[in-house]
Amino acid sequence: MVDGLRIGNADRLQTLLGHDTRLLMRVGALLKAELAISETLLAQGQEIPGLQELLRDRSLGQAQGEDLEALITAHCGDNSEVVTARASDGWRVLAHIDEVDNPLVAATATAQPATQSGHGQHADLVLLADQLPEAMSRALRSLLAASSDELRAAAVEQLRYLRPGLPLLQALIPLFLGDGAPLVRDAARRLLIDSGVRPAVSRLMDHLQEPDERSLPALREELALLKAEDAELAITALRSGLRQAASGNTVIALAEPLTSALVQSAQLEPFLADLIEQGSSLNLLGLVRQLQEIDGAIVKGYLQKLLGHSREGDARLIAFLVHPGVILADELLQRGLDLLLSPAADPSDRMGLASALLRAANGEAIRAALVTQSSDLAKVRDSAAIWLIGEWAREGAFTVQQAETLLTPLLSLIEQGSGPQVSTLLEQGLPASLPLSPELAGLAIPELGEVAARTRSPRNLELIERIMLRLAPGNPELCWRLIEEHPHAEPRRLGLTCLPLALAGAEAQIIADTIARCLRWCQRLPSGGRQVKDRRQEQALALCIAGELLHQEQVPVNEEFRELASAIDQTASALGPHGWQALGIIAAGRHCHPSRRSSLVTGFLQTCLREVSDQGTHEQTISTRQGEQQTVVFDPSLSAHTHFVPDLLRALNIAARSPYLPAPLLRQVVEGLSSHFAAIARWEVMWAPGNINQLAQLLSGLASESSFPNHLRRLIVRALQTRLSQPEMVRALARVLAADPNGELAAQAAQSLEAVISHQADGRYLDDERVELAHALVEFLAIADLGDDDALLRRRLAATLSGLKRQCRETCRIRLRELLALPINQELGQRLAWAHSSTLPVPEIR
Known part of the structure; x- marks a missing residue:
């Protein structure tokens, strides 16, 4: 980063421009307007066309952003070697194009002695020293000239005994923040405390130098209680910390408790300019909104002044x-x-x-x-x-x-x-x-x-x-x-x-x-x-x-x-198995002959229930890096059956939902699939987990229709009750029981809910199953009748859900709030009040 020559580099400026007193005075006026010129640019002043005319232009000192670029173009041409940059302390700098982002420039700046760079970076302290009483001026100059930690700490101790006022303390804070020596930091802390500054300002400076997230909440509370003078010092510290590479988000978090003081501070405009250039725009939006709530007019005026720079x-x-x-x-x-x-x-x-x-x-x-x-x-x-x-x-x-x-x-x-x-x-x-x-x-x-x-x-x-x-x-x-x-x-x-x-x-x-x-x-x-x-x-x-x-x-x-x-x-x-779903659609339509419909549905059901032989399965020896090993080779018909079961179930689902399917045929489908599901639960038939779940969803979807015959719904409930150890099946069962129109399945609903609550109390559900379990238990609140102990069961259900509230995601809570509005669940409102809080983060602003 190019900082340019400052007041502290007066000797070097005299060497470069001593032959032209008028130009030297003009550069001094530009420095007063916080516009510095790089040494490289001044050294080549005679070689760069239009540079001297640019420096003598009276409007240069106040030019910003696009206006400054236009002046450079007007005097030096479109392809000029003169460019604008921002120094580490926010000053505008005119530099040679080769200096910008040049690693050698950065290395040279890092290698400069502390005393030399210190005067350039803290030129305001040099000027201030001329205006102070002799003893305080001497102590300040000693601090700026000190070449070791001990000498700087001693100079700070001298200042402590002289009790400097607010303007000098405010000017010293950037110097203290940039000094990493423990001796100097301790001396600076004593100086501030003895000058009547609240300890929160010292802790703020410590936090900017060595962030500690655990102490941040307490520090924010202390900053909110600062009086005007101490708040002004805290704002100065935040500005300096931001310029010295402190985290923009940290500075914003620490500035939020100071918003009332910020609005009234003369530092608000430069502070906002620094934040906009370096800080996080997302977090800065929240800070700006707080400032606007206090005094929207003044904040608007400052923001509008900053327009046009970039x-x-x-x-x-x-x-x-x-x-x-x-x-x-x-x-x-x-x-x-x-x-x-x-x-x-x-x-x-x-x-x-x-x-x-x-x-x-x-x-x-x-x-x-x-x-x-x-x-x-x-x-x-x-x-x-x-x-x-x-x-x-x-x-x-x-x-x-x-x-x-x-x-x-x-x-x-x-x-x-x-x-x-x-x-x-x-x-x-x-x-x-x-x-x-x-x-x-x-x-x-x-x-x-x-x-x-x-x-x-x-x-x-x-x-x-x-x-x-x-x-x-x-x-x-x-x-x-x-x-x-x-x-x-x-x-x-x-x-x-x-x-x-x-x-x-x-x-x-x-x-x-x-x-x-x-x-x-x-x-x-x-x-x-x-x-x-x-x-x-x-x-x-x-x-x-x-x-x-x-x-x-x-x-x-x-x-x-x-x-x-x-x-x-x-x-x-x-098409064979590929055409099953299309055949299911034909079987469900009114253009299909009844005998063909019966033939198709019966064929689907028989194929679904057919036991696949494993006679073709055999052991085979294969060669691996560990030597020869035995492996099991499954019959291709087994994998083909597993692969096409989803198509078969989709075809049956489409046909079973058709209004043209005769009641005896629907009963045959439900009885066959329910008994097959029970056989799978007893491990008499082996099916892939995905296919088992799809079969459960098919049965649940059919039985969840209000027009579905209740005697067939009872068969499906009995089948699904065999898999209460799986939350997906519990959820499918709850939807079926909630569709019972007359409470005929109240006893089965109570029995199922008691079993699920007991399984949860015994820890039979795994941690990664509890999100789905929470969804399933919420669906039990939709059941109109839970038997003779309805009220007691609902209270036990509410207690179990409260134990799973961490697993209740946003969609689950939305559904829970819908069901709590039902008359049958009114008594559970207080027990499940947590359901009305959202798990989603609240956006700051749209």
Whole structure:
């Protein structure tokens, strides 16, 4: 960092400029305005065109930021070697371009003797020494000239006996903070205490030199009690600590108790300038808001004075100036949008600026100006502007005309934007959240298909599917373009998934043509080669979509659609296990013949309940680094059965929920699956854990319907009760019991809850199962009747939940609050009052 020559370097300045007294006096005037010139620049003064004219310019001393850059350009040209920099103490510095961030400059500065550098860094003390009484001036000069720890400590002791006033103490604090010698620090502490300064100021200085997080809360409490003079010294210490590389977040945390004194202090403006340049903008927002609550007008005036020094600073300052309900002035509005949409690298963090524009009271004017500059969106480097558009779109703030203007640059970003920009677009649901006509909204479907083809992020694929489903209505041909023309599987899958929504409300003949087109597309897919499995999955999805189209209300039951249903049936049957889900959809539809429906459902059930032989399983010797070892090789039919069970269960689930399924057939399905689940619980049948869970969810989902027959619900309850040691099964059982309309299963509900509470008391649930267990127990509060001991059981349930409150995440607490509002749980309100506290952190400000 380049500090430049200061008043303490008067001898060197005299050597360099002694031949030109007028220029020497001019440099002295610039130093008074806190503008220093580097030694390298002054040494080459004759060689750099326009430098002397620049130094003699009367407006140079007050020029800041862009004005200073303009003066340099005016006098020295566009490609000048003169640049501006900031010194370690916040002074402006004119330096040679080769000095900035030069490691040799930093090394030279570090190697300077303490006495030489001390005078340069503490020039204000040199000037102050001339104005002090002789004894105090002599002691201060001794301190500045001391070359050892002992001499500096002795000089501080001399000052202690002379009892310096507040101005000198304030000027000495930066010197003390920069001195790491224990002797000097002890002497400085005694000096402050003997001068009547509260011990909290000394402890603050100790904390800035050696941070201790454990003592921070107590120190903050002490700082809040300081009187005006001591608070002024504390503020000086904070400013000096910030300049001497103390943590910006620590300084802000220590400044918050001093906000009342800060507002009235003359140091507020330079302190804010230092924080904006070096501190954390996120934590600084909280400090600024506290200052604004005390005196918003004076803080606003100081913040506005700091505008124009840098792009990074302006972005932060606009964020600070705009709090909810504030109308952003036209000049600041335009400056904010220019920074937000700038293609330059700075400001580096624009999210605070985007949030400020969002919360401004004149959002309509800001949106209009943003839409006018929307062509700049394609050039931006970050995602803040996209996030802002998305937030406004969610609120429905854009007009149709504005949305149409924004569509073109958004499509360009989808196609050419960076990864973070595309991810932000998808997270914000753009462009589906804009008020666009179906024709214009559909333009994004091909672009999103291309993104799906090149992305590998499951989250992005999920978001793309959601957006495309919202864009699909009225755009079936764009979906077909992806299905029939795209070379990659993922865009084809998305096109197929969107077809039912694209054709919502379409005429029956269009539905028939689309189903026939799906069937023809399936036949065109190659049936051989290395990608047989992937092709069959695509065919299966196309057949599922065709089956869903048959279920639309406008589709009549006539010969044409029966033939189409039969064609889907035949094609799906040829796919083997891949076609099971499509067959389940056909079995659930009104176009399926009753005998075929019975045959399909019975076949699914038999396949699901079939025992898979392990006769093909055998031992085999394999060679490893440890030598030959025995391993078990399973029969391929075992893994195939495990792999396709989820498809089988999905098919059964679809068929079992159909209103066209006869009651005897539904009973057969429920009895078969319930008994099979019980056999799995008794370890008579081996199933994969994921498949067991899916079977439990299938049974629970069926029995949770209010219209489900209660005698069949009883069978499912009996089956699920065999797995109360697993929280997932407990949760599934609770949903079934809560659906009991007449309290016929109250005894089973009480028995199940008592067992779960006992298991928890005995420690039978593992630590990593308790989050799911908390969700499951909350669902028991939805059960209307818990038997004869209903009140007692609810109290025991509340006590158990209180023991698990650390495991009750936010979604669990939201559900708990919903159930506590029911009349049956009113007595538990006080016992479970903790449910009304959130587990989420409260944001400082939007």
